[in-house]
Amino acid sequence: MASTFLNIKGPAVAGFSGEQLVSIRGIKTIRSASSTSATTLIQYEDGTTTTVTTAAQVNWDVLKQLTAAVKAATSRSWTNAVIYDLTLVKAPVSIINV
Numbered sequence: 001m002a003s004t005f006l007n008i009k010g011p012a013v014a015g016f017s018g019e020q021l022v023s024i025r026g027i028k029t030i031r032s033a034s035s036t037s038a039t040t041l042i043q044y045e046d047g048t049t050t051t052v053t054t055a056a057q058v059n060w061d062v063l064k065q066l067t068a069a070v071k072a073a074t075s076r077s078w079t080n081a082v083i084y085d086l087t088l089v090k091a092p093v094s095i096i097n098v
Helices: 061-072
Strands: 005-011 018-024 027-032 039-044 049-054 082-087 095-098
Touching: 005 061, 018 095, 027 061, 039 061, 049 082, 061 082
Parallel strands: 005 082
Antiparallel strands: 005 018, 027 039, 039 049, 049 095
16 A cells, blocks of 8 residues: 655744645544644554644634545555645644654
């Protein structure tokens, strides 16, 4: 199976270069603590988490957009590497994977 990534784009700020590849391989869940949370977590089967920090969400808008992008990216070919460009509705402040 080829690797697939979201290429999250937005204005460059101190904690975000303006473009960040985020793997969608092995995603277990995408979640936020509340519909207005500034933090959205992409959790993986291997126990790592990518934290996407933006301005406060409105009605889960960042979470919904990330989920839709993962669905769209996974509907593409699995024989070639896929990079799916995504500009979030809220500009990223940081994207950290640990």
